[in-house]
Structure formats: structure tokens, C-alpha cells
Amino acid sequence: MGMTVVEKILANASGAKSVKASDVVEPRVDLAMSHENAALVINQLNEIFQGTNREPKPWDPGRIAIIFDHRVPAEGPKTASNQKLIRGFVARHGITRFHDIRGDRGGICHQILPEWGYVLPGQVIVGTDSHTTSHGALGAFSFGVGATEMASIWTLGVALNIEVPPTIKAAVNGKFSRHVGPKDLILHLIGRLTAKGANFRVLEFHGETIRNMSTSGRLVICNMSVEAGATSGIVPADSETERYLREEAGVTDFGERVSPDADAVYESVVEIDVSGLGPQIACPHTVDNVKPVEAIAGTPIQQVVIGSCTNGRLDDLEAAAAILRGHKVASGTRMLVFPASGRIYAQALERGYVAEFVRAGAVVMNPGCGPCLGVHQGALGDEEVALATTNRNFKGRMGNPKSEVYLCSPAVAAASAVTGVITDPRGGN
Amino acid sequence: MGKVVLKLGKDISTDDIYPGRFMATVLPTETPQYCFFDRTEFNQKLKSKGIEPGGIIVADENFGCGSSREQAASTIRGHGLIVVARGIARIFMQNAINLGLNLVVCPTLEAQEGDELVFESGEVINKTSGRKFATEPLPPARQEIIDAGGLIPYTRRKLLESPPR
Ligand code: SF4
Numbered sequence: 001m002g003m004t005v006v007e008k009i010l011a012n013a014s015g016a017k018s019v020k021a022s023d024v025v026e027p028r029v030d031l032a033m034s035h036e037n038a039a040l041v042i043n044q045l046n047e048i049f050q051g052t053n054r055e056p057k058p059w060d061p062g063r064i065a066i067i068f069d070h071r072v073p074a075e076g077p078k079t080a081s082n083q084k085l086i087r088g089f090v091a092r093h094g095i096t097r098f099h100d101i102r103g104d105r106g107g108i109c110h111q112i113l114p115e116w117g118y119v120l121p122g123q124v125i126v127g128t129d130s131h132t133t134s135h136g137a138l139g140a141f142s143f144g145v146g147a148t149e150m151a152s153i154w155t156l157g158v159a160l161n162i163e164v165p166p167t168i169k170a171a172v173n174g175k176f177s178r179h180v181g182p183k184d185l186i187l188h189l190i191g192r193l194t195a196k197g198a199n200f201r202v203l204e205f206h207g208e209t210i211r212n213m214s215t216s217g218r219l220v221i222c223n224m225s226v227e228a229g230a231t232s233g234i235v236p237a238d239s240e241t242e243r244y245l246r247e248e249a250g251v252t253d254f255g256e257r258v259s260p261d262a263d264a265v266y267e268s269v270v271e272i273d274v275s276g277l278g279p280q281i282a283c284p285h286t287v288d289n290v291k292p293v294e295a296i297a298g299t300p301i302q303q304v305v306i307g308s309c310t311n312g313r314l315d316d317l318e319a320a321a322a323i324l325r326g327h328k329v330a331s332g333t334r335m336l337v338f339p340a341s342g343r344i345y346a347q348a349l350e351r352g353y354v355a356e357f358v359r360a361g362a363v364v365m366n367p368g369c370g371p372c373l374g375v376h377q378g379a380l381g382d383e384e385v386a387l388a389t390t391n392r393n394f395k396g397r398m399g400n401p402k403s404e405v406y407l408c409s410p411a412v413a414a415a416s417a418v419t420g421v422i423t424d425p426r427g428g429n
Numbered sequence: 430m431g432k433v434v435l436k437l438g439k440d441i442s443t444d445d446i447y448p449g450r451f452m453a454t455v456l457p458t459e460t461p462q463y464c465f466f467d468r469t470e471f472n473q474k475l476k477s478k479g480i481e482p483g484g485i486i487v488a489d490e491n492f493g494c495g496s497s498r499e500q501a502a503s504t505i506r507g508h509g510l511i512v513v514a515r516g517i518a519r520i521f522m523q524n525a526i527n528l529g530l531n532l533v534v535c536p537t538l539e540a541q542e543g544d545e546l547v548f549e550s551g552e553v554i555n556k557t558s559g560r561k562f563a564t565e566p567l568p569p570a571r572q573e574i575i576d577a578g579g580l581i582p583y584t585r586r587k588l589l590e591s592p593p594r
Contacts, residue, residue, distance in 0.1 A: 024570040040455035040499060048584050054593060071453065078453040130497040130520055146499035146524035147455070152584040156591070160584070163570040195440050196491035200519050229494065231519055286440050373449040373496075394442040394495060399450060401467040 002261030004167040005236050006202045009141040009258055013124045020265070021166040026158045030140075031118055033065045033127035035109050037147055039082035041128060042089050044151035058093055059157035065097035065118055066090060067109040072101045072368040075376045107341025107367045110134040110223060110309035114215070115341055117249035121237035122258045126153055131309055131391065133226045137218035138245070139237030139258060141202075144226065165202045165231045166267040168193075172207040174275035179425040181319075182217035183311060183389065183409035185209070186224040187280035189272065191290030199229030201267065204260065209274050210235055215244035216313045223310050224391050227287040236260060279424060282407035285395040293412060293424045303386040304335040304417040305398075306410055307365070308372045311389035312340030314347050316410040321353040323414035323425060324360040330420030335362035336378050338370040362417070374399030387422060389413050430556075431483045431511060433544045435471055439489035443501035443521065452498060457528070460500045461507030475508055482509025487540045489514070493521025499528070506530040513538060513546065513553060526571045527580035534565040 003011065003018060011019045013027035034041050049056035058064055066086060074080035083101075090098045099105050099112050106112075110131055113119050121139030125132065128150045135142035145153070153159055170189065190197075203225045210218065218235045225233030235241075237257040245251040279293040306312070306320050317339060329335045337357050339345040345367050348354050357364050371378025372390040379399030380386055386398055386405045393405035406422065415425035451463040465471050474480050486505065492514035493501060502524040505512060511531040515538055525532045535553050540546060544557035553562045567575065577583035 037452070037455065037498070043456060044581065047581050048588065050585075052585060052589055054588070057594075059594070076453065082453060082455070128497060130495060132497075144497040144520050146497055146502070146520060146527060148499060148527040148580050149523060152527075152580050155584050155588055160580075160587070161570045161574060163568055195494055196516060196518070199491065199516070229491065229518055288440075373452075374444075375450045375452060392442075392444070392495060394444040396448050396467055397444050401448075 001265060002263035004202070004260045004264045004266065005139070005204055005234055005258050006141045006167060006232065007164060009122055009124060010162070010164055012122065019164050021164050021267070023164045025162050025164060026160055027124045027162060028158050029063065029126055029153050030123035031063055031065060031125045032150060032153050033067065033109055033113060033125065033129070033132065034150060035067050035129060036070045036079065036082055036086070037128050038066050038086045038089070040147035041150045041154065042085065044148045045154050048151055048155050058154040061093045061095045064095050064154065065113065066095060067099040067112050068101050068106065069108045070369045070373060071376050072106065072366065103342045103345070105342060107343065108309045108312065108369060110219070111313065111340035111344070114138060114219065115249060115343060117245060117251040120245070120251070120254050121241055122255055124159070126150065126159060130226050131223050133230060133233045134219050134223040134309060136222040136225070136232050136234035137215055138241055139235060141232055141234065143232045165200055167202040167204050168198055169266040169269045170203055170205050170272065171269060172205060172209040172272045172274060174209055174273040176209070176274050176277070179411040180274070180277055180279055181409060182213060182220040184277055184280040185272065185274055186221040187282050187290050187407065188277060189270070190224065190228045190282070190288050191280070192270070193228040195227065195286055195288040196229045198225065201230055203228065203230045203233045205233065205235045211238065214315065215240060216315050220310055227391060278426070279409060279412045281412065281422065282393055284393055284404040284406065287391070287393060287407065293422065297422050297424050299422040300385065300420060301333055301387045301416060301422060302384040303378065303380060304333060304413050305371050305378060305386060305388035305390060306336070306413050307338030307340065307370060308390040309340060310391040311410050312338060312344065314344050316389065317344070317348045317353045318351070320410040320414035321356040323411060324356055324418065327360060327418045329361035329417045333417060333420040335417045336365055336371055337362050338365040339367050341367050371398055373397065387413055387416050430545060430547045431485045433487050433540050433542050433546060434480050434484035434510070435486045436540065436542045437486065437488040437492070440491045440494055441488050442495035443493055443498050444495055446493065446501040447498060447504050452500065455500065457503035457507060460504040464504040464508060480508065483511065485511045485513055485546055487513050487538065490516035492517050494518040497524070499524045502528045502530050522567070526567065526574055529579040532567065534567065535562050536565055538562045
């Protein structure tokens, strides 16, 4: 029987000739990523080792990545102390894939991993973050776990008792029209599948639209696969994956591409034609509450946010800067831009995008998660409405349960910043 | 047997269970104070011990969707509450099992706040309405972890079976 990409990866990682959905495997882990929640992972690691007469230490420090991003620079003493504790652990165990709060190597974990070449096709990646699904963009099987599960992986180097997930195939064809792109595609798909439609399943992406999509776009769709509940999104590696790794991540040895067998077994197939697709918006308070932009155009917004692990990359900033050029952010609306990494920030500076944003009246913030998770900066006031290129609009997500968050692409966000109301970027501009 | 202390709808996110702004608090001993923090009345009741351990949270589909924050499981477990939902999001389910939080998946459950529920093998009986609802087994792959009392003791056992590094 043929295998899907994830089945092949899991078979390989667990030393089996073949596996199928619902088999239970114990795959070795190629990379284990955490952010500030490494503080809890360290605590749980110590718990595991308690009473064993062994010294708590990670199985392979070279396979651990820790990136500070959720609350950088620290918003208060508790976070600062967690970060300090983690720095001590990193130093003690010689963890080199550590990204502290720095302009040159800092950023959001899901941007740092691909950018620094830490993810290769065919690998098994785990992260203590639900958007770890992102790294399927490079053809890896990549999924989110909790801190205790991570402590278990740090201890043994394998993920215990993993059930091979069934796979849904998404066949995406057609050419995007102007101002429409990967974010609109994934919002549309989540709307169709619903927030639980892919729970416990993998979304495997195929079709000409995906083949023609840059790795940056693939990161958007794999990142948000979890919003349909998916264990992982995955784009089978191809020549674009290799181009990205070589040119943008500086990787020369990227192993073998893993492709699905022609007779692979899929639980279901979803067909999407993007040719007629317009800009999509996820309305409060669930990501599957998706509508075409026309349906809610004109809704006043007090805050526009461009950034995050979903849409804070250079092409996103470029699209937004192009729309803002020669315009001002509407009065009564604040615009916050936070690039996904220090490297992207530097590139945006060189290309003049940062200057465009500042000239237009936007505030350009440091790389990190910033307003996305509502802890740190950019909280909303009661009854305020935000339009964001981030990935979640749950009640309270941007720091205030009495506010509302709409999700969209960078093009919609930038066009709307200029007018102060939700705006279709295809009209006028 | 227990009483339904909170009834929730579908797609309850971990941001709802444990708001992001408390994420710097990580230790299971400290997370219970922020349980459903923005549902002020319920949170207050929990804190004033107006809700007994063994109380049941009833929810619709996709409970615990969103972020992987484990605080969402430890904050409920800290109060000794049981979750009975029509469906549970994967990472939350995993975290709950790993931490030994009591979970029941019951796809057709109907219950209101104040109802008394009884757990039998394979079903939930709503004593108040007199109706029975079939439960769905948790993923069999995870049963060993449940039996071991959580992922920490389970991993510890595996560690001791492996040669020292
Ligand atoms: S940017 Fe937002 S979604 Fe992405 S890792 Fe940070 S908090 Fe999570």
C-alpha cells in the first residue's frame, strides 16, 4: 500500500519499512524547538529525572533550538527571570541553536527555524508551540506539543506513543488574482474545513498553485493549518524548497526529497481553484468565521497589525509598503508593524520599507510576537476593533476580551490602514 | 459522579481557558489562579473555593483549540475538575493526558449547569435528565501514559530502562 509524505517520514524516523494511519510509532526527533516556555520544559525535565540518580540533561543539545520571541524584550520581571533561567540552562548544556533578544539573530521561532536552515525535508520537528505546523512548508513533519511532552523528548530523543495521523489532501489549482495570495487561500480553506475539520489529521498540499508558490507563501498555509485543527500541514519538498534552503538559509546538504506514493491513501481530498478567489477575512471570534472582504468592507478599525509568524516576512512587508506608498495611515487608526525576524527587519531597512511605514505614520516594532498574543504590546481598548495579519482572533487574543480581531492578508491590512475601515485592496488603489 | 459547574459552547480556545497575558506563569502550582480568568464570575468562584474538586466542565466540540500552552491543562487540573466535551483539540488532549487531567469525550452529550453526571464504562449518565450518552475512547496510543499516571512517570520509567548516558 502506498504511503503519504508523513507516513514515509514517520516510517523512516521509527525504523519501520512502512506505516499506515493509526499505527503507533516512536519516531526519533531531528529538532526540538521551544521559546520562553522552555522554562516549564526545564521544570518538567527535572521532575522526570527526580529520584533516578541521574543528572537531568537533554539527550542531544545540538538538536534543541530555543528562541526568545513571545515576550521580547521582557515585559516584566517574571518573564525576564524565566529568560534568565533559560540562558543559564543553555550555557550549562552547550545549546548552540539559541536565539536571544538580539537585532542580528533574534526573531519569531517559526521564522528563525527555516531562515537559519534548522529544518530540512523529511525531518521530524517538534515545538512547544501550536504553529510548529509551519515547518511542513519545507517538507518536514512538524507538530506542536506541550511542555511536558517536550521534556519527555529532551529526555529520550524520541516522541513516545505517536499515532500516525490520517492525511487530507488539498489539491490547489489556478492562478491568484492581484492582491490575493496564500493568506486568502488558507483562510478560505479553514472556513471550508471549520476549526476542527482537520483535528488529528495532516493537511498535505498539492497542485500547481502550491508548486508555483514561494516558501514564504507555503509557510503561511502550513502555519495556519493548525487553525483547522491539523497536526501538521505539509508541502512535499521540491525545487523551490531546495532553492530556499540554498539561497535563503545557506544550506547545501539538504538530503532527499520525500514525495508521496502515487497510490498513497488519503482520508479525503479537498479541491480548491484559486482563480476566482478574492481577499478573505476571518471575523471574530473564530478563525473559521471566514467571509469575503466585500461582506464586511466599511467596518471601522482602530488598530492595524502587520507581522507575526504568519505574515511578517519580507514579501508581506513589501506588499504592504507598496500599498501605503504616498498615503498616510488614517487618523483614528493606529498601525503597528513587527517584522518576523531581525534579518527581515534589516532587509526591510535596506529596501526602504521601514522608512515607508514610518513616513505613513505606522509604528515599526521590534521583531517578536508582539501584539499577536496580547501579552506585551499593542493591547486593544474595550470595544476596539483590530485588523491583523496574524493567525488567531479568539476572544481576548489581542489582550482584551472586550475587543474584536479580524484576520486578513497584508494587502487588505495596508489598504484598510489608509482608509480606517476594512477595505478591499482591489478597488481604487 | 459529579455536578456540572460550567457549561461551554464549541471551539473554546486555550486563550479562553488561560489568557495569554498570564503565560509567564508556568508552574502547575501557580497556574490555577488564572483558570478561565476572563469568565470573571467562574474564576472568582474557583478562587473562593465555591467549586469543589470533582466538578465537571461540559463543553461542545473542539475544546482546547489553539495554542499549545500547557497551562490550560494544568490550570483546570489544579482545581481537580473533570472535562467532558463533545470533542477535544489534539494538543490539549495530549497535554491533559500527559498531566493526568481527567477527560471524557462524549460526542452527543446534553447537560446543563447543575446536572449530576455519572461515569460508567462506555457512557455518561445524566442523572438529572435520566439520559445516557455513549463516550468515545481516548486514543489507544495514549492509554499506556494514562495508566502510568501521566507522561512524567511514564518517561521516567523509560529513562530507567535505558542505559545511562
Ligand atoms: S507570532 Fe503569534 S502565532 Fe506566531 S509564534 Fe508568536 S504568538 Fe504564536
